[in-house]
Amino acid sequence: xxxxxxxxxxxxxxxxxxxxxxxxxxxxxxxxxxxxxxxxxxxxxxxxxxxxxxxxxxxxxxxxxxxxxxxxxxxxxxxxxxxxxxxxxxxxxxxxxxxxxxxxxxxxxxxxxxxxxxxxxxxxxxxxxxxxxxxxxxxxxxxxxxxxxxxxxxxxxxxxxxxxxxxxxxxxxxxxxxxxxxxxxxxxxxxxxxxxxxxxxxxxxxxxxxxxxxxxxxxxxxxxxxxxxxxxxxxxxxxxxxxxxxxxxxxxxxxxxxxxxxxxxxxxxxxxxxxxxxxxxxxxxxxxxxxxxxxxxxxxxxxxxxxxxxxxxxxxxxxxxxxxxxxxxxxxxxxxxxxxxxxxxxxxxxxxxxxxxxxxxxxxxxxxxxxxxxxxxxxxxxxxxxxxxxxxxxxxxxxxxxxxxxxxxxxxxxxxxxxxxxxxxxxxxxxxxxxxxxxxxxxxxxxxxxxxxxxxxxxxxxxxxxxxxxxxxxxxxxxxxxxxxxxxxxxxxxxxxxxxxxxxxxxxxxxxxxxxxxxxxxxxxxxxxxxxxxxxxxxxxxxxxxxxxxxxxxxxxxxxxxxxxxxxxxxxxxxxxxxxxxxxxxxxxxxxxxxxxxxxxxxxxxxxxxxxxxxxxxxxxxxxxxxxxxxxxxxxxxxxxxxxxxxxxxxxxxxxxxxxxxxxxxxxxxxxxxxxxxxxxxxxxxxxxxxxxxxxxxxxxxxxxxxxxxxxxxxxxxxxxxxxxxxxxxxxxxxxxxxxxxxxxxxxxxxxxxxxxxxxxxxxxxxxxxxxxxxxxxxxxxxxxxxxxxxxxxxxxxxxxxxxxxxxxxxxxxxxxxxxxxxxxxxxxxxxxxxxxxxxx
Numbered sequence: 152x153x154x155x156x157x158x159x160x161x162x163x164x165x166x167x168x169x170x171x172x173x174x175x176x177x178x179x180x181x182x183x184x185x186x187x188x189x190x191x192x193x194x195x196x197x198x199x200x201x202x203x204x205x206x207x208x209x210x211x212x213x214x215x216x217x218x219x220x221x222x223x224x225x226x227x228x229x230x231x232x233x234x235x236x237x238x239x240x241x242x243x244x245x246x247x248x249x250x251x252x253x254x255x256x257x258x259x260x261x262x263x264x265x266x267x268x269x270x271x272x273x274x275x276x277x278x279x280x281x282x283x284x285x286x287x288x289x290x291x292x293x294x295x296x297x298x299x300x301x302x303x304x305x306x307x308x309x310x311x312x313x314x315x316x317x318x319x320x321x322x323x324x325x326x327x328x329x330x331x332x333x334x335x336x337x338x339x340x341x342x343x344x345x346x347x348x349x350x351x352x353x354x355x356x357x358x359x360x361x362x363x364x365x366x367x368x369x370x371x372x373x374x375x376x377x378x379x380x381x382x383x384x385x386x387x388x389x390x391x392x393x394x395x396x397x398x399x400x401x402x403x404x405x406x407x408x409x410x411x412x413x414x415x416x417x418x419x420x421x422x423x424x425x426x427x428x429x430x431x432x433x434x435x436x437x438x439x440x441x442x443x444x445x446x447x448x449x450x451x452x453x454x455x456x457x458x459x460x461x462x463x464x465x466x467x468x469x470x471x472x473x474x475x476x477x478x479x480x481x482x483x484x485x486x487x488x489x490x491x492x493x494x495x496x497x498x499x500x501x502x503x504x505x506x507x508x509x510x511x512x513x514x515x516x517x518x519x520x521x522x523x524x525x526x527x528x529x530x531x532x533x534x535x536x537x538x539x540x541x542x543x544x545x546x547x548x549x550x551x552x553x554x555x556x557x558x559x560x561x562x563x564x565x566x567x568x569x570x571x572x573x574x575x576x577x578x579x580x581x582x583x584x585x586x587x588x589x590x591x592x593x594x595x596x597x598x599x600x601x602x603x604x605x606x607x608x609x610x611x612x613x614x615x616x617x618x619x620x621x622x623x624x625x626x627x628x629x630x631x632x633x634x635x636x637x638x639x640x641x642x643x644x645x646x647x648x649x650x651x652x653x654x655x656x657x658x659x660x661x662x663x664x665x666x667x668x669x670x671x672x673x674x675x676x677x678x679x680x681x682x683x684x685x686x687x688x689x690x691x692x693x694x695x696x697x698x699x700x701x702x703x704x705x706x707x708x709x710x711x712x713x714x715x716x717x718x719x720x721x722x723x724x725x726x727x728x729x730x731x732x733x734x735x736x737x738x739x740x741x742x743x744x745x746x747x748x749x750x751x752x753x754x755x756x757x758x759x760x761x762x763x764x765x766x767x768x769x770x771x772x773x774x775x776x777x778x779x780x781x782x783x784x785x786x787x788x789x790x791x792x793x794x795x796x797x798x799x800x801x802x803x804x805x806x807x808x809x810x811x812x813x814x815x816x817x818x819x820x821x822x823x824x825x826x827x828x829x830x831x832x833x834x835x836x837x838x839x840x841x842x843x844x845x846x847x848x849x850x851x852x853x854x855x856x857x858x859x860x861x862x863x864x865x866x867x868x869x870x871x872x873x874x875x876x877x878x879x880x881x882x883x884x885x886x887x888x889x890x891x892x893x894x895x896x897x898x899x900x901x902x903x904x905x906x907x908x909x910x911x912x913x914x915x916x917x918x919x920x921x922x923x924x925x926x927x928x929x930x931x932x933x934x935x936x937x938x939x940x941x942x943x944x945x946x947x948x949x950x951x952x953x954x955x956x957x958x959x960x961x962x963x964x965x966x967x968x969x970x971x972x973x974x975x976x977x978x979x980x981x982x983x984x985x986x987x988x989x990x991x992x
Contacts, residue, residue, distance in 0.1 A: 155418045156425045159404050165429070168396065172430050175392045176437045178370075182363040185682060187445045188452055190359040192463065192680040195456045197354075205636055208629035209594035210601060216245035216548060222337045222778040225255065226330075227306045229322035231421075236306040236324065239265070243337060247344040268313065268321060271345035271382025272390065275338045276312040277331060279305060285314055286416050289423075290405060311338060316379075317393045318427040320420065333551055337778065340550040343557075346381035347586050355449075356442070360384060364391060366684070369659075371395070374652040375573035385435040392430045400426060456680065467681045470672050474683065475690050478662055482694040485657055490650055490695065493571075494702045500565055501645055502638075502706060505584050506714075508559040509634045512592050513627065515556060519543050520599070520623045527616045533607060536615065544600055545777045547593035556592075560584045572653045580645050587637050591630065599626045635714045639703050646699045647692065654691050662687060 160168075221243040228239040228251060240255045242264070250264035258264075276282050306324040309331040313321040325331050349357045361380075364387060368377065379390035404422060408415040456463065523539040546552060563581050568574035602622045607615075666683045673681050707714040 155421055159407065159418075159422050160425060164400065164403070167400070168426060168429055169433065171396045171399070172392050172433045173437075175367075175395070176388065176434060176441075179363055179367050179388065179391070180437070180441045182366050183359055183441060184445060185679075186359040186362040186366070186685075187355065188679040189682060189685055190355045190362070191449065191452055192456050193358070194354040195453065196460065196464070199460065207594070207633050207636070209591075209626070209633050210598045211590075211594055212597040215593055215597075216545075216777075218775060219545060219548070220244045220776050221247065221340070221548065221550070223255075223258070223776065224334075226311075226334065227324040229303065229306075229324075231319075243341060247341045249338075249341060268341075269345060269382065269386070270313065270338070270341040271386050272317075272379055273313045273315050273342050273345075275335060275342060276314055277310065277335060279303075279310055279312075282310075282312050282314060286420075289316075290401070290416060290419055311335060313338065317390065317397065317423055319424040332554075333778075336550040336554045339557070340548075340553075343582050343585055346582050348381065349384065359445075360387075362685075364388075367391065369652075369655065374656040376575060376579045376648060376652075378576055378578060380579075384438055385431055388434040388438060389427060389431040392434065393427060396430070397423065397426070452679070455676070459677065462674075463677050463680050466673060466677050467686070470669055470681060470683065471686050471690065473672065474666070474669055474686050477665055478658065478687060478690045479694055481658055481661065482654065482691055485654055486695060486698060489657075490654070491698055494646065494698060497565070497568070497649065498642060498646065498702050498706060501563065501580065501642055504560045504563040505638060505641065507562075508556050508584060508588050509591065509638060511556040511559050512553075512588050512595075513630060513634070515552060516546070516592060516595050516630070517623070517627065519546060520619065524616050524619050524623075527619060533615075536603075536607070536619075540600060540603070543596060546596050547589050548777050551778060553589065553592065556588055557585045560588070568649065572649050573656065574649055579648075583645075584641060587641055591634050591637060594633065595626055595630045598629065599623065602626065635707075639707065639714060642703050642706075643699055646702075647695065650695050650699075651688070651692055654695065655688065658691060 223240065223242040225238055225240050227236045228241075229236050238254075240252045240258055242250045242252070242258055244250070247270065249268040249270065250258075251266055251268070252258045252262065252264050276285075303322060305322075307326055309325045309328055311323040311325065311331060311334055313323075323334070325334060349360060351357060364377075364380065368374075368391070379394070380387060382390075400422075401419075405419070408418055410418070520543075523536065523543065526535055526539065560581050563577050563584070565574060565577045565580075568577075599622055602625060603619065606618050606622060666687055669683045669686075670678070673683075
């Protein structure tokens with residue numbers, strides 16, 4: 152391996168790499184310094200003038216994964232060093248970086264991992280054919296012969312491959328399709344988190360960095376979204392360098408690669424990985440120097456801004472008016488011809504899968520609370536609630552439970568955009584929507600957690616089920632409002648991200664020559680904070696914003712999208728709730744007697760420890776795992792303690808799915824699905840001997856399913872109905888909130904669902920979550936791509952938009968603040984209007 156890299160990356164090639172990296176970072180650094188001053192001005196102005204959108208109704212958790220890890224387990228990994236498959240132990244901490252060890256014992260002894268994978272920019276593949284296609288495209292002009300064998304032979308028929316366009320690839324295998332799906336959910340979650348972009352908490356560095364990268368790529372002729380805008384700043388800059396450097400190196404090195412096709416492919420990947428490492432090291436050093444330079448000048452810039460704020464704003468407005476007079480007529484003409492006919496069809500394509508995903512988030516959250524209500528009916532103690540809340544508290548970060556939600560958005564298709572609007576892939580929008588879904592789920596869970604905890608402290612153990620249902624209805628109403636607000640903001644940002652680069656690309660040739668003369672209108676002292684290029688982009692953005700806002704507003708009126716109308720604004724009717732937002736996450740096991748269960752399940756999560764240490768100190772050192780791990784006995788795979796070679800598929804026999812499930816059921820060492828720990832906190836010898844490749848993630852519900860089915864006592868329908876009636880009467884005096892077009896489930900429906908299901912039906916429901924309810928009918932999908940709507944289709948849209956939107960009247964004690972864009976309507980008049988609309992229907 153070293154000979155291949157050293158022979159092809161000689162001193163001359165390394166000088167080319169250093170020179171190209173220096174050129175890119177030099178141009179980027181100049182843009183960054185300019186954008187840093189502009190971003191600082193915008194931040195100071197925002198602090199002085201204030202601003203912001205609607206206040207969210209749900210609480211937000213500051214440190215969601217404190218003292219938590221995501222997942223751990225064993226599977227086969229292919230090692231480039233010796234071209235062998237080894238059984239490795241993988242551990243995913245709260246950073247979502249993947250650490251891999253020789254075995255679980257190495258992890259328990261806190262040894263350094265053999266390697267760490269930062270998943271930014273990766274794609275997870277489960278098909279060897281798809282991977283080979285990507286490999287073949289990395290060396291254009293080199294064609295594979297018919298029947299030629301690949302350089303990699305999988306150890307089983309269930310591979311998991313992490314592919315990156317520039318750096319090293321990682322190869323894993325598992326023995327069953329079920330484990331493949333679980334690991335796929337975990338790996339995709341790691342990629343999703345790493346690709347989320349830079350932290351939005353830094354209001355100066357982050358916008359300066361993103362604007363500088365965008366302007367650099369636009370100067371190179373690359374407009375539109377960029378898939379490799381992911382990871383840490385050094386990784387993004389490395390991707391920026393590799394985008395132009397790699398084709399140049401490929402032309403120099405590719406003709407010199409010798410051997411068979413698969414050998415040339417493998418050697419080129421090794422060379423690309425070595426180049427990426429060199430580039431990233433240089434980018435990191437130069438970017439840190441750039442940050443120090445800008446940080447040193449920040450105090451003087453800040454003082455200048457605060458001293459001359461009024462003059463800077465006046466000067467910017469004057470220049471903006473001049474530029475608008477030149478740019479706006481051209482922008483409006485382009486909008487009318489090339490943008491407006493496609494807004495509605497693109498918006499529908501974005502709305503359908505995104506709304507399905509948020510609806511599934513609501514359903515998953517609701518099902519978890521209904522399951523908790525069922526078990527509370529059978530065993531109404533705070534300990535039972537604490538056990539369920541331990542599982543629900545990390546619901547948003549459970550890749551397997553959230554997979555059905557993420558899967559809905561995967562169907563997002565933007566066919567035709569690549570040619571017309573320079574959109575390379577919908578993955579940018581898909582991953583952003585999935586991140587927003589996870590945030591909404593965690594906000595809902597955290598809000599429910601705080602409300603329930605407050606209710607349990609103020610009352611005894613009587614009527615716990617009613618308390619849960621009251622908290623549930625309260626949170627779901629808030630979730631409906633917040634999810635509507637988040638989705639509308641996402642749709643606006645996505646449309647801008649699609650249209651604005653296209654408009655800039657079309658307008659820049661005709662406007663670029665006229666912009667420099669406007670720089671003369673800016674005083675030299677203010678020129679650092681006012682850039683004509685930024686003003687030009689702002690004018691283009693505002694020209695398109697009006698049509699986009701109108702399109703989203705019209706979509707909010709249509710009931711099929713399940714959005715709040717813009718005229719409906721919830722006031723902060725829950726001031727006491729937002730006081731709870733400062734509280735830390737609740738340790739339910741510690742507060743309500745669930746500590747014993749935590750100790751029993753410590754075998755998989757323990758980080759090791761001496762017997763002399765007390766239980767409290769060991770708990771502080773232990774990281775609770777979001778997705779639990781199981782050990783399957785009588786597994787045909789190899790022991791985690793050995794690193795015996797796995798030569799081919801024949802040595803890894805597959806089992807039927809039914810047999811696999813039966814083995815999993817027999818192989819659980821403890822009631823919570825984790826191996827019983829020995830005195831040192833590690834797994835038992837029997838578990839370590841048979842762990843192999845078969846351990847994966849399972850839902851904690853499934854692990855305790857057998858015991859819960861035994862504990863559940865069949866309840867009569869009459870008693871459940873009577874309880875629902877009592878709860879219904881009690882809720883008449885409960886504080887309410889504005890009800891969405893789609894009503895939250897009534898107490899009667901909750902009580903009917905709360906009946907204990909048959910054991911077989913429970914597992915089936917968990918494996919196959921129900922589809923989106925009839926309240927969320929999908930809009931018709933146009934397979935022909937994004938075409939201008941016909942007159943007939945436009946008439947249908949106008950009829951839907953004109954249809955009255957019925958909103959259920961609020962409870963008597965509810966206080967509403969309803970704001971219109973031009974007039975103010977009193978709550979009494981609004982209630983009369985709603986009643987009239989209801990009678991008309």
